[in-house]
Amino acid sequence: MKEIEILIGGPQGSGIETSMMILCRAFAKKGYGVIADREYFSNITGRHSYIHMLVSTNRIPSFLRYPVRILAGADAETIFTHFDDVAVKGVIVYDKKQLGKKLDDVPSIENATKRRIARKLAELGVYPDVASVIKYLEQERGILPLGLDFEAVLKSLLSTYKIDPRQLSRYVSGLVVSSIAVLTGLSEEFVKYGFEAQFREREYLVEQNLMILKVVKELMKDYESIFRLDDPSLNLGKFMVVTGNEVVAIAKIVAGVRYQSYYPITPASDESFLMERYEHVETDDKSLGSLVVIQTEDEIAAVTSAIGAALTGARSSTSTSGPGFDLMIEGISWAGANEVPIVITYYQRGGPSTGQPTRGSQSDLLSAVFAGHGEFARVVIASGDHEEAFYDVVEAFNIAERFQVPVIHLLDKFLANMTVTMLVPRLSKVLIDRGDLSPGGSNYKRFDLRYLISPRAFLGSPMTVMWYTGDEHDEFGHISEDPEERIAMYSKRIEKLKLVSDSIPSDKKIVVYGDEKPDYLVVGWGSIKGVALGAIEVLRSQGIKGAYANVKLLWPFPSEEFERLASRVPAEMVVAVEHSYGVNIASLVRMCTGIKISKEVVKYTGRPITLEELVEGLNRTLIKGESRVVLSRGA
Amino acid sequence: MTTYSNECVQCTHFKPHLHYPYVGLCVVKGEVREGTGRVETCSSFRIKTLNEIRDSLTRKGWVYCVPCRRTLTTLEELEEHALRGHTISDDVLIDDVVSEEALSGD
Numbered sequence: 001m002k003e004i005e006i007l008i009g010g011p012q013g014s015g016i017e018t019s020m021m022i023l024c025r026a027f028a029k030k031g032y033g034v035i036a037d038r039e040y041f042s043n044i045t046g047r048h049s050y051i052h053m054l055v056s057t058n059r060i061p062s063f064l065r066y067p068v069r070i071l072a073g074a075d076a077e078t079i080f081t082h083f084d085d086v087a088v089k090g091v092i093v094y095d096k097k098q099l100g101k102k103l104d105d106v107p108s109i110e111n112a113t114k115r116r117i118a119r120k121l122a123e124l125g126v127y128p129d130v131a132s133v134i135k136y137l138e139q140e141r142g143i144l145p146l147g148l149d150f151e152a153v154l155k156s157l158l159s160t161y162k163i164d165p166r167q168l169s170r171y172v173s174g175l176v177v178s179s180i181a182v183l184t185g186l187s188e189e190f191v192k193y194g195f196e197a198q199f200r201e202r203e204y205l206v207e208q209n210l211m212i213l214k215v216v217k218e219l220m221k222d223y224e225s226i227f228r229l230d231d232p233s234l235n236l237g238k239f240m241v242v243t244g245n246e247v248v249a250i251a252k253i254v255a256g257v258r259y260q261s262y263y264p265i266t267p268a269s270d271e272s273f274l275m276e277r278y279e280h281v282e283t284d285d286k287s288l289g290s291l292v293v294i295q296t297e298d299e300i301a302a303v304t305s306a307i308g309a310a311l312t313g314a315r316s317s318t319s320t321s322g323p324g325f326d327l328m329i330e331g332i333s334w335a336g337a338n339e340v341p342i343v344i345t346y347y348q349r350g351g352p353s354t355g356q357p358t359r360g361s362q363s364d365l366l367s368a369v370f371a372g373h374g375e376f377a378r379v380v381i382a383s384g385d386h387e388e389a390f391y392d393v394v395e396a397f398n399i400a401e402r403f404q405v406p407v408i409h410l411l412d413k414f415l416a417n418m419t420v421t422m423l424v425p426r427l428s429k430v431l432i433d434r435g436d437l438s439p440g441g442s443n444y445k446r447f448d449l450r451y452l453i454s455p456r457a458f459l460g461s462p463m464t465v466m467w468y469t470g471d472e473h474d475e476f477g478h479i480s481e482d483p484e485e486r487i488a489m490y491s492k493r494i495e496k497l498k499l500v501s502d503s504i505p506s507d508k509k510i511v512v513y514g515d516e517k518p519d520y521l522v523v524g525w526g527s528i529k530g531v532a533l534g535a536i537e538v539l540r541s542q543g544i545k546g547a548y549a550n551v552k553l554l555w556p557f558p559s560e561e562f563e564r565l566a567s568r569v570p571a572e573m574v575v576a577v578e579h580s581y582g583v584n585i586a587s588l589v590r591m592c593t594g595i596k597i598s599k600e601v602v603k604y605t606g607r608p609i610t611l612e613e614l615v616e617g618l619n620r621t622l623i624k625g626e627s628r629v630v631l632s633r634g635a
Numbered sequence: 636m637t638t639y640s641n642e643c644v645q646c647t648h649f650k651p652h653l654h655y656p657y658v659g660l661c662v663v664k665g666e667v668r669e670g671t672g673r674v675e676t677c678s679s680f681r682i683k684t685l686n687e688i689r690d691s692l693t694r695k696g697w698v699y700c701v702p703c704r705r706t707l708t709t710l711e712e713l714e715e716h717a718l719r720g721h722t723i724s725d726d727v728l729i730d731d732v733v734s735e736e737a738l739s740g741d
Contacts, residue, residue, distance in 0.1 A: 011704055013733040014654040045653065045733050046704035107703040151657045155669055158658070165658050165667045169732035172655065 001229050003061070004184060005068040006053040007085060008176055009078030011108070013045035015173030016074065018198060020051040020419065021241075022177045026186060026194030028241045028421045031232030033060035035530075036419045037608055039634070042266070042357040047108060048077050050635065055184075057230045060421050062385060062530030065611035066633055069227055070183055072176050074150070076101035076130050077109055080117050081635045083133050089142045091227070092134065093179045096147035103128035113635075146223060150175060153215055161208055170199070174209035178216035185225035188213060238424040244415035245270035247386045247422070248345060251393035252317060253278055253291060254425075256432055259309035259316040260293045261302040266357045267416040268319045268347045299324040303331035303344070310335075310342045311468065313458030315397050317343040321413075322351045322364050329371045332406050336376025338468050338477075339447065339454055339493065341400035341407075341435075345393075348412040348526075350606045359606025360413035362526055365584035368408045369555045375490070377497045379403070380555040382410040384511075384529030389415065390425045392552070394432070395508065402435035403500050404456060410554065412579070414527045414608045440464025445475040449488050452496045501556045509558035510565060514547035515540070520573040520622050521566065523597060525551040525585055528577050528609070535614040544622070551585060557592040566595050575599035575621050579609065600628050607634035644670035644701075647683040650728045656701045660728050683725075685717055691725035699727040 006023075010016040017038060024034045033056040041047035052068070054061040067087035073079050076098040086092060103109070103118055121128050126136045137143040154171055157163055163171070174195070181191045191213055192206065199205035217224065242250075249271045252260065262272040272293055281288045292309075296302045302318045309316040320328065325346055335342055348364045350356025368380050379399050383389035392409060400407040438444070440457030446466040447454050457464050467477030472489060474480040480489075514536045522532050529550045536546040549565055551558070566574060576586040576597045581604050586597040601617035603609050610633055617629040643649045644656055651659040651670050661668045663679040692698045692713055697706040701722040707713050716723060 011654045013730060015732060018732060105702070108705070151655075154655070154658060158667060158669065163667060164731075165652050165660050165728050166731045168652050168655055168658055169730045173732075 001227055002058055003054060003056045004070065004227055004229060005065060005087070006055065006070045006072070006180060007050055007068040007082055008053075008072045008180075009048065009050040009082055010074030010172070010176075011046050011077075012040050012043075012049035013169065014074060015169035015171075015176070016049050016051060018170060018173040019176040020053070022173065022191075022194035022198045023053070023180060024194075024241050024419050024421075025197045026177070026181065026190040027055050028239065029193045030186065030190045031234055031236060032057055032229065032421070033234055033236075034241070034419070034421045035061040035064065037064055037414065038417045038419075039607060040358050048081060048635075050078065050082065052634075055229065056234075058233045060234070060236075060423075063534040063611045064531075064608060065534075066613075070180060072179055073098075074172055074176065075106075077106050079130050079133055080106060080109065080128075081113070083137060084120065085635075086137060086141070086143055089144075091144045091146060091183060091223075092137065093146045093148065093176075093183075094130070094134070095150040097149065097151055099129075099131040099134070099147070101130045144223070144226075146179070146220060148175065148179065148216065148219055153212060153219075156215060157208060157211065160211065161204075163208065167205070170205055171208065171212060174212040175216060177209075178213040179220060181213065182217050182220045182224050183227050185228035236421065236423065240422050240424055241419060242386060242422055243270070243417060243419050244386055244389055244411060245347075245417070246274055247390050248319075248393055248411070249274035251390040251425075253281060254390075254427070254430060255394040255397045256315045257317055257397070258289065258291055258314040259306060260291070261296050261305045261309075261316075261318045262293075262320065263296055263299045263302050263324060265299075265321045265324045267349060267413040268321050268324070268345065270416070271319050271345065299327035300331060303328040303342070304334070306342050307331060307335050307338075307340050310340050311459045313460075315401070317345060317397075319345040319347070321347050321349045321357075322367070323354060325364070325367065325371070330373075332378070333372040333374055333376065334470050335406040336372060336378060336493065337374065337470065337472075339404040339456075341397075341404050341456075343393075343396045343400050344406060344408045346408050346410050347416045348410065350604075356606045358413070360527075360579060360608060361604060361606060362412055362528070362579040363581070363584065363604070365410070365525075365554060365580075366587065368410055369588065376493050377403070377405045377500070378555065379405055379407045379500055379553075380410060381407065381552055382526045382554055383415065384526060384550045384552070386415065386418075386420050386422050387425070388529075388552070391429065394430050398431070398433040399500070399504070401456075402433055402503075403453060403496055404435065405496070405500070410526060412527055414579075440466070446477050447473060447475045447489060447492075449475055449492060452492060452499055497556045501558070504553060506558075506561055509551075509553040510561050511550045511552060512547050512565060513550065515545035518545050518547035518569055520544065520546045520575065520618075521569045522546060522548045522575055522577055522618065523551065523585060523589070524548065524577045525554065528579070531609050531611055531614050532577060534611045535618055538611070538615045539618060546618075554588065557588055559592045562589060563593050563595065566593075571596070572598065573622060575601060575618060577601045577609070577614065577617075579603050598627055601631065602628070603631040605632050605634065610634065642670065643668045644722055644724075645682055646677075646679075647681045647687060647725075648679055649724075650726050651701055651722075651724050652728045653699075653730055653733075654704065656722065656724075688717075688723055688725050689713060695725070698723055698725050701727075
């Protein structure tokens with residue numbers, strides 16, 4: 001077997017996420033490529049969470065797909081919620097004690113979800129209890145049900161070890177991990193590695209979970225390796241198993257960030273938490289310096305303190321999501337007015353308002369591009385995957401400092417929370433460009449009108465005085481309301497956008513994948529990239545050649561490059577794909593180029609677009625001629 | 636009205652695990668116990684009454700419904716869940732893993 005799809009479900013905080021990390025590391029250590037998405041409710045514990053994974057022997061997967069071959073559930077809710085996601089002849093691993101549970105006995109399922117499940121079961125003629133669902137799947141879809149007595153396995157641990165019940169979830173995760181390892185033929189060596197990496201310096205947990213592995217192996221011995229994965233052919237070399245948050249944090253440290261501010265917000269906070277662990281940066285026993293990470297009292301303080309740090313010459317950033325960005329807007333306007341190089345890392349989540357805090361979206365593009373009163377230069381970039389995100393972080397700071405503009409780096413919850421195997425970035429590709437710096441000195445003009453890019457000296461430079469104000473200002477920074485000075489200063493700030501656009505190379509604006517002479521063009525940005533590349537590959541196997549335009553520079557919008565690209569295919573064969581209702585990228589394209597993209601495939605449930613549904617969406621728009629397809633797969 | 640049988644999870648001294656109530660902590664013995672399965676002899680066993688749980692709710696402001704995996708904060712909610720026969724505890728064992736598994740933010 002070359003690839004396998006797995007879904008693990010259970011109450012949030014019960015060991016599901018731990019299972020994911022152990023499995024990702026174990027599979028990656030063996031040499032497989034892995035991608036895993038974590039879906040969870042916005043309350044901290046208790047509600048349903050699930051991990052959707054794809055493991056591959058011959059590539060680093062960039063998308064997820066349904067149906068799944070293995071469904072492993074720690075509770076009845078997982079069975080009811082995901083029974084329809086299991087492939088024909090797949091496997092369900094479940095807790096035997098859940099068999100008698102009725103749908104109505106699971107109060108943690110939301111009423112609307114419960115009604116939908118009940119309707120589906122009624123249509124299928126299945127009684128709404130776990131036993132009936134499993135029997136239906138076994139008889140009608142050839143699914144193999146593997147019931148384990150979770151309680152008995154865990155109680156057997158009690159009799160052998162004196163376990164702390166406050167760590168019970170670690171053993172449930174061991175049970176889930178073990179069952180999947182047995183089914184896929186993953187040997188103990190790699191599972192042990194996964195346990196050791198997860199439970200570092202807690203050998204007792206490793207030992208106890210290895211005991212669970214032995215018990216589960218014995219219980220499942222008749223089904224060992226029924227989904228054995230082929231040996232890996234990836235030859236990865238040095239690789240990482242990381243989330244998007246982690247990659248961005250690492251990249252910021254590499255980029256030389258010395259000040260990061262944040263106010264906690266899902267799904268951004270984990271980035272800052274990782275940076276906090278490296279507040280003292282050293283290598284080879286040599287101290288490079290410190291990284292200041294501050295949790296501020298709110299997002300206004302986060303952005304304004306980042307601005308202050310940038311004025312002193314530190315590479316500075318802040319990290320947030322939609323509601324937080326909204327609070328930062330005045331600060332960003334100030335940064336634009338004062339030509340301050342800061343980076344705002346913006347992880348989009350479901351809006352509006354508090355919205356869906358733990359779900360993803362791409363609905364904030366226009367907010368990122370246009371938010372902020374007055375007109376000023378800003379740059380907005382987006383990353384298509386984890387590897388891009390690493391290099392884009394460095395590029396964001398280079399752009400910010402070279403052109404002295406706020407840069408908004410757009411990501412999303414999908415990328416933030418997905419764990420992937422990723423090659424270790426090549427540091428030889430990383431170049432730090434701080435732009436032209438000025439020593440300052442007497443009569444220093446911070447906003448010298450002789451130059452489109454102002455000479456930038458740092459606050460505190462010797463013998464240098466400079467002024468910063470929120471008001472319109474003269475070349476020194478003093479408040480000025482003179483109309484001619486206003487024209488000169490206002491124009492200078494905005495006209496440097498043309499310089500930005502001319503200076504950024506084309507391959508950092510739009511990157512095109514696929515056929516050189518495509519029959520159709522898919523337009524997207526951000527985390528659409530992975531699933532779009534998968535979809536055009538599937539359609540190629542059906543004889544339809546396509547290309548994917550990954551728009552990386554969203555502002556200033558690369559109009560010329562886009563027009564050239566769009567001219568390669570007939571207008572009706574261009575389709576925009578986005579995690580939103582309104583397809584913001586199409587609006588931006590229309591505004592900047594006049595080109596109307598009339599076909600769209602959208603999803604705004606907060607769950608990521610999966611491969612099979614995008615393929616269907618593209619078929620319906622490109623072949624069958626529908627103008628709009630709304631996707632909705634995934635619980 | 637909730638009916639109780641002679642299991643640790645029915646005892647007033649038992650703190651069930653947040654997600655897996657068949658395991659928990661006996662605060663009297665200070666040890667891990669299985670929550671389900673009859674306890675034949677335990678001198679400390681004392682059945683948890685609904686009145687005691689009501690008192691806890693009034694005093695602490697919350698109690699925990701084990702099957703629903705959520706806190707109850709009003710007497711009306713408590714009565715509603717008790718009527719359904721749900722196991723309700725005046726305290727619960729929070730798993731250490733929660734801090735590692737649950738992403739923070741708002």
